[in-house]
Amino acid sequence: xxxxxxxxxxxxxxxxxxxxxxxxxxxxxxxxxxxxxxxxxxxxxxxxxxxxxxxxxxxxxxxxxxxxxxxxxxxxxxxxxxxxxxxxxxxxxxxxxxxxxxxxxxxx
Amino acid sequence: xxxxxxxxxxxxxxxxxxxxxxxxxxxxxxxxxxxxxxxxxxxxxxxxxxxxxxxxxxxxxxxxxxxxxxxxxxxxxxxxxxxxxxxxxxxxxxxxxxxxxxxxxxxxxxxxxxxxxxxxx
Numbered sequence: 001x002x003x004x005x006x007x008x009x010x011x012x013x014x015x016x017x018x019x020x021x022x023x024x025x026x027x028x029x030x031x032x033x034x035x036x037x038x039x040x041x042x043x044x045x046x047x048x049x050x051x052x053x054x055x056x057x058x059x060x061x062x063x064x065x066x067x068x069x070x071x072x073x074x075x076x077x078x079x080x081x082x083x084x085x086x087x088x089x090x091x092x093x094x095x096x097x098x099x100x101x102x103x104x105x106x107x108x
Numbered sequence: 109x110x111x112x113x114x115x116x117x118x119x120x121x122x123x124x125x126x127x128x129x130x131x132x133x134x135x136x137x138x139x140x141x142x143x144x145x146x147x148x149x150x151x152x153x154x155x156x157x158x159x160x161x162x163x164x165x166x167x168x169x170x171x172x173x174x175x176x177x178x179x180x181x182x183x184x185x186x187x188x189x190x191x192x193x194x195x196x197x198x199x200x201x202x203x204x205x206x207x208x209x210x211x212x213x214x215x216x217x218x219x220x221x222x223x224x225x226x227x228x229x
Contacts, residue, residue, distance in 0.1 A: 001170075033215035035153070042203055042222055043145075043153065048215035086153050090213045095167045097143065097155035 002091040004100035011106040012077050020103045022070040022087035030089045032070040034063060037102075038083045046085075047072060074105075082107045110134030110218070112204050117223030124194050124227070130187040130204030130220055137185040141207035143216060144178060144189050146200035146225075156202070157189065161210065171197075194227045201225075 005023040012018045022032060032050050035043035045054050047063035050070065060075045074081055087100040116128040130142070144156040157178040158167045166178055177190040187204050201224050205216035 031211075031213040035216075037153075042219040043205075043216075044219070045208070045215050045217050048208060048217070049213075054217060084152075088153075088215070092212065095158075096169060097145075097158065099145075099153040099155060102152040 001094060001096070002089070002098050004087055004089065004098055006085075006087060006100040006103045008101070009104045009106060011108055013108045014077055014079060016077055018074040018077050018081070018105055020072040020074075020085050020105065022072070022100050023068055024070075024089065024098075025068060027068055027070050027089065028066045030065075032063070032065050033088045034072045035086045035088065036081075036083045037086065043086065077105075077107055079107050081105060112206065112218060112220035114202065114204055114220040114223040117202065117225045119226045119228065120194055121229050122195060122227055125190070125192045126194065126225060128189040128191065128202055128204075128223060128225070130189075132185045132187070132206070135206075137180075138182050141210055141214065142180065142187045143205050143207060144187075144202060145205055145216070145219075146198075146202045147222075148197075148200040151200075154200070158207075159187070191225070194225075196227050199225060199227050 034047040036046045037043040050065040051063045062073045064071050084102045086102045114130045143158045159178045175193045179188045201222040203222045204220045206218040207214040208217040
């Protein structure tokens with residue numbers, strides 16, 4: 001089945017740019033969605049369809065997707081961005097949803 | 109208020125059954141597809157099941173296929189998950205989530221607060 005690979009952790013200082021990757025075979029041909037999850041809370045959609053930002057999500061959050069890697073980019077990182085981030089796609093060949101393993105973003 | 113509220117979680121012995129419910133409010137339940145996603149303690153997100161708007165199209169994750177049944181009740185604005193033959197590895201917080209659109213590749217734009225299921229002897 002289709003596998004999405006994320007780095008377990010990413011650390012950045014406040015004000016810097018965080019890039020969280022999501023690797024998958026020809027992922028550039030799929031639609032990738034990204035979720036933010038803070039401790040004890042439900043996930044929140046932050047990027048859908050590779051690059052779109054839902055209402056209420058700051059412009060600091062952006063996404064890209066090409067080749068074998070999708071990337072969630074958070075510019076001007078704030079302490080409040082510290083969370084787990086998950087990528088997600090649909091595997092249409094087997095009609096299943098796939099999540100990446102998640103990346104813990106630490107703001108130093 | 110626009111929200112999804114899950115209920116029905118609890119503790120159950122291995123081999124037992126549990127039925128989760130998710131009630132939608134503040135939006136047109138009948139216009140959306142839904143899904144269940146779970147998260148074992150300290151672990152990542154795992155997709156469980158999907159149901160189409162009319163309920164005719166249903167998909168399951170491999171780990172629950174044949175044991176779990178997803179359904180929806182238009183009259184009650186409710187999404188259900190019947191879980192049978194429960195195993196220790198089914199222990200998780202279970203979230204219901206709304207599909208953003210009917211593209212077939214949708215994101216999940218609204219989530220409930222989750223309900224905890226513990227399977228233990």
